[in-house]
Amino acid sequence: MTMTSNVLTSNAVDDGTTTAAPTPGEQLASIVKAYDVRGLVGTQLTAAGAFALGHAFAGLVAAPPHGAGCIVIGHDMRDSSPELGAAFGSGVRSAGLDVEFIGLASTDMLYLASGLLDMPGAMFTASHNPARYNGVKMCLAGAKPISLDTGLATIRDAAVALLDEGRPVPNPVAGSLPARPMVTDYADYLLDLVDLSGVRPLRVVVDAGNGMAGHTVPPIFARLPFALDPLYFELDGTFPNHEANPLDPANLVDLQARVRATGADLGLAFDGDADRCFVVDERGEPVSPSAITALVAVRELARRPGSTVLYNLISSAAVPQIVREHGGRPVRTRVGHSYIKAEMARTGALFGGEHSAHYYFADFYGADSGMLAALHVLAALGRSDAPLSELTSQYQRYAASGEINSTVADVRPCLAAIRGWAQECGADVDSLDGLTVTVDRGAWFNVRPSNTEPLLRLNVEAEDTERMSALRDEILGVIRSAGDTSTNDGWSG
Known part of the structure; x- marks a missing residue:
């Protein structure tokens, strides 16, 4: 599968003016999530983007207090994964670090390799997303996590800067280094x-x-x-x-x-x-x-x-x-x-x-x-x-609702309405992640915004199905009355 970087173009808009298309760096920045990178192959995530991420990741983990000298890389079975993994490895080597490829791997296998080898790791996968997506999950040595707050934002910013410099990217060849299964x-x-x-x-x-x-x-x-x-x-x-x-x-x-x-x-x-x-x-x-x-x-x-x-x-x-x-x-x-x-x-x-x-x-x-x-x-x-x-x-x-997703243009009025409902009912509210509301007879619910989509995710639990269903329907009514919504029932990852 051949992947190319985006180039700067102009797009016409309705008033006859033109606007610059997103730069390759802006495309990449848009797919750096709370704790991984995931986007469309060939536009949002390219070989050049993977190279830049590898270079930036190496810069982070080589510096104190980490002091890494080698990064372990694995990939899943997606057609784009070997090439993206090889490009990432080229970026790592361009920053002066070595690479240990383990080839085909599950994500937990990559974590194990990171632990056993005491190396930072990168796993190329988009998990459960459709085939047109790919991504990378990174960790510090010993499988320690990286999030936006603990290094991923630094990696993102360095990769974006490198990508938008237009530096030539070596043509990575998947399998150019032997894999260690x-x-x-x-x-x-x-x-x-x-x-x-x-x-x-x-x-x-x-x-x-x-x-x-x-x-x-x-x-x-x-x-x-x-x-x-x-x-x-x-x-x-x-x-x-x-x-x-x-x-x-x-x-x-x-x-x-x-x-x-x-x-x-x-x-x-x-x-x-x-x-x-x-x-x-x-x-x-x-x-x-x-x-x-x-x-x-x-x-x-x-x-x-x-x-x-x-x-x-x-x-x-x-x-x-x-x-x-x-x-x-x-x-x-x-x-x-x-x-x-x-x-x-x-x-x-x-x-x-x-x-x-x-x-x-x-x-x-x-x-x-x-x-x-x-x-x-x-x-x-x-x-x-x-x-x-x-x-x-x-x-x-207990009886549980499963996760119910409501598409909401603006989550703030919905959360405010739910908080008001809880206050009127005399229910206990905490804000650890969204709003968790504990009501009578052991019934409770949590509603939290998605980090990546205009969604509110609702989970309801009660002592029996009748009470759970009544509470679920009441809270969905509060959400719907607070703004234009559409709702999906079912589990969500």
Whole structure:
């Protein structure tokens, strides 16, 4: 796939004047998000942009206090990923640092490489986004996170300046340096963390969504006493079967049907870069990520009693309750992996879970791994005589709405209206991330603006479905009355 930089052009507008098209640097700046880079290949993200990002990243990590001399780079199965990764590597080398390529990798494999090799890392992937997108996730040595507040803004500004200078970019050749595959190290490391000895045989359907789980699952399951039923394991960045986003219910349909048709014990669905894992039980019914968080927390607390467990603020209220019941210390966090990873480091937490099916482990350098969470689920089920639906029922205590997205031109009047509603009701409000409102009978909701889109994201939970539905509808009414909106139901990553 050939990628080119944008050039400065003039565009006519309705009044007959012309305006300058965005410069390559402006295009790149527009896709630097809160904790990664993600945009359209060939316009927003080009080989020249990847080169500039590599040069800027190297400058950051080479300077004190980091002092790095080498950067590890991996990429997913998208057609554009090898070229972008090679361009990034050229930028790194142009700044005087060395590069360690690991080739095809899941994002959690890149984090493991960063930890094992004690190097900063860069992973080329757009996760669950469609094929026309790509991006890069960067981390410091030891898989430590980078966000806009901790270095990504510096990288962005330096890359934009370099890109708009028009410096010639060497023609990168993907594979010009030999790759150091990490998949065996990855399998060894994860299987050392979860004891699967003596578990009963299980039939497991895994939907890789044509993403990187097709690369990472086989070497792990080859060493386990499970019958693997693979769906869409062929690596294909065009995603010919469905989008690799398991938090969208439409993308679980094939997995659910296969589990029901074959009588499997459970199903696992991974996103495109295989750092998130979603679970369905033997009935083909989705298991809430909050329930998986609680299940894994209980297992981890059995190993290290009294430890801290993190949960983000849209996780079920059952999570902190269960953590306390098992002697742990629950700590609530904002939504987003850079925030929860920072809290992992600050609190010394043993484990953390998010609504979006990201699961973080102290023993995995504080980074997230969907595969590691899946192994915990398999170990728990393999040592239980009960089906997964029964095993997880103890962790699902409340009725939840799922995430409901409302497109809002201006979120401010909507948030003001919700705050006013809460004050009239005498409800408790906190502003850690958006507004979390606790109302009567244990019911609560959170509404928070998207960092990247004109959206308000609503999550509602209550003791039963009737109360949850009533509260959900009332809050949606407040949002709609405060401005022009359209609403989408369903999970959101």
